[in-house]
Amino acid sequence: xxxxxxxKKSKKYKNDYKILKYIILIIPLVILLILFINSFDKDxxxxxxxxxxxxxxxxxxxxxxxxIANKYNIEFSQLLTYYAIENNFFNDKxxxxxxxxxxxxxxxxxxxxxxxxxxxxxxxxxxxxxxEEIQTFPISLEYSNNYIYGDSYGAERTYxxxxxxxxxxxxxxxxxxxxIPIISMTNGIIQNIGWNEKGGYRVGIKSESGNYYYYAHLxxxxxxxxxxxxxxxxxxxxxxxxxxxxxxxxxxxxxxxxLHLGIEVExxxxxxxxxxxxxxxxxxxxxxxxxxx
Ligand SMILES: [Zn+2]
Numbered sequence: 001x002x003x004x005x006x007x008k009k010s011k012k013y014k015n016d017y018k019i020l021k022y023i024i025l026i027i028p029l030v031i032l033l034i035l036f037i038n039s040f041d042k043d044x045x046x047x048x049x050x051x052x053x054x055x056x057x058x059x060x061x062x063x064x065x066x067x068i069a070n071k072y073n074i075e076f077s078q079l080l081t082y083y084a085i086e087n088n089f090f091n092d093k094x095x096x097x098x099x100x101x102x103x104x105x106x107x108x109x110x111x112x113x114x115x116x117x118x119x120x121x122x123x124x125x126x127x128x129x130x131x132e133e134i135q136t137f138p139i140s141l142e143y144s145n146n147y148i149y150g151d152s153y154g155a156e157r158t159y160x161x162x163x164x165x166x167x168x169x170x171x172x173x174x175x176x177x178x179x180i181p182i183i184s185m186t187n188g189i190i191q192n193i194g195w196n197e198k199g200g201y202r203v204g205i206k207s208e209s210g211n212y213y214y215y216a217h218l219x220x221x222x223x224x225x226x227x228x229x230x231x232x233x234x235x236x237x238x239x240x241x242x243x244x245x246x247x248x249x250x251x252x253x254x255x256x257x258x259l260h261l262g263i264e265v266e267x268x269x270x271x272x273x274x275x276x277x278x279x280x281x282x283x284x285x286x287x288x289x290x291x292x293x
Contacts, residue, residue: 002215008287009063012036015038017146019189023227024167028172034234040066043142044106044119045085045115045119045120045123047088047089047123049267049269049270049274050068050073051089051090051091051128052269052274052276053153053166053274053275053277054089054091054153054154054278055084055089055090055091055277055280056089056090056091056151056153056279057090057095057153057279057280058083058089058280058283059280059283059286059287060101060287061095061097062139062280062284063255063284063287063288064097064100064232065079065080065100065140066099066212067225068100068101068105068254070106070239072108074108076131077124077127077128077131077132078124078128080100080127080131081099081120081123081124081127082108082111082112082115082120082288084123084127085120085123085134086111096153101203101242103269116216117255120144122266122267122268122269123269125209125267126265126267126269126276129207129209129211129266130211130265130276130281131208132215133185133186133187133209133280134185134186134281134282134285135185135186135187135213135233135285136183136185136232136233136285136289137183137185137282137285137286137289138170138182138183138184138185138215138238138259138261138282139170139180139181139183139259140183141182141286141289141293142288143181144181144290145173146172146173146174146179147170147173147180147240148170148171148173149168149169149170149279151168151277152165152167152168152279152280153162153166153167153168153277153278154277159198159245159254160197160198161170165225166262166275167214167216167260167261167262167263167275167278168260168261168277168278168279168282169259169260169261170240170258170261171256171257172240172256172257172258172260173255173260175256175272176257177219177240177241177242177252177257178219178220178239179239179240179243179275180239180240180259181222181236181238181239181240182215182218182236182237182238182239182240182259183233183234183235183236183237184205184215184231184232184233184234184235184237185233185282186205186207186211186213186233187207187208187230187231187233188205188206188207188213188230188231188232188234189205189226189228189229189230189231190203190205190209190225190226190228190229190237191204191205191206192227192229193221193225193226193227195243195249195250196216197215197242197245197246197247198216198242198244198245199216199217199243199249199260200216200218200242200243200244200245200252201215201216201217201218201219201220201221201241201243201244202215202217202218202219202244203213203215203221203225203237203238203239205231205237209266210264210266211264211265211266212224212262212263212264212266213261213262214260214261214262214263214264215237215238215244215253215259215260215261216240216244216259216260216261216262217238217240217241217257217259217260218237218238218239218240218243219238219241219242219243219252219257220238220239220241221237221238222235222236222237222238224248227239229264240257240258240259241257242254242256242258244254250280254278261282262275263275263276263278263279263281264276266286
């Protein structure tokens with residue numbers, strides 16, 4: 001009887017020891033698993049596609065950022081990328097850039113270390129590609145008294161169902177059909193040309209990065225502009241008009257004379273179409289061109 005009790009006890013200790021052994025083994029495994037999962041989290045930034053697309057920053061602020069980048073010998077696209085990431089792509093508020101040197105540049109290395117390179121890469125290439133590709137405003141500066149535009153991204157549109165405006169409209173101030181030549185902002189290949197219901201006479205140009213630059217509501221195309229043709233930034237592709245909003249090819253006058261400009265970005269962030277707000281980029285290049293005149 002005594003012996004068997006002792007035996008039972010020792011078996012119980014043996015079992016406890018076994019459990020303890022498992023626990024000791026499991027704890028480091030759990031810690032490793034948590035670290036592993038966290039490393040994945042670090043590769044995903046919490047910015048919605050909508051906020052990326054409606055990217056808002058004034059041309060003055062972009063130019064200020066470029067100045068700072070040059071001053072501190074930081075690559076401009078990289079600086080703009082981290083600044084956009086830190087500020088939710090400028091969707092929440094009008095950013096005050098006046099303290100950027102104290103608040104951002106002095107902590108730049110710490111800010112960069114917050115994100116893995118892999119997680120930042122898609123945002124960086126998105127911004128870098130557009131900044132590098134757009135070499136000119138879509139209208140020559142000699143017409144700068146004839147057009148007017150603002151940030152109309154996200155405004156409501158109703159033709160063809162309720163939707164948001166995914167581009168920038170540049171209006172002819174006097175509503176005159178066909179007077180303002182439209183030039184390609186980038187180098188690229190003409191991928192689409194002709195009529196579509198919403199865009200009227202439109203030209204779509206694919207750049208080297210795979211971005212798609214879309215020019216719509218043209219009155220007519222420039223002679224020789226055709227599908228597959230290579231264009232360089234500054235080439236005239238057509239003339240500002242008011243075509244579109246109809247299944248009937250050639251329909252004019254359903255709205256004021258303007259250019260609808262769209263940029264559909266090629267990005268790893270989504271497999272769906274992503275039309276980014278062109279306004280910050282084109283107002284920046286326009287100001288740059290005006291300043292260098
Ligand atoms: Zn438009």
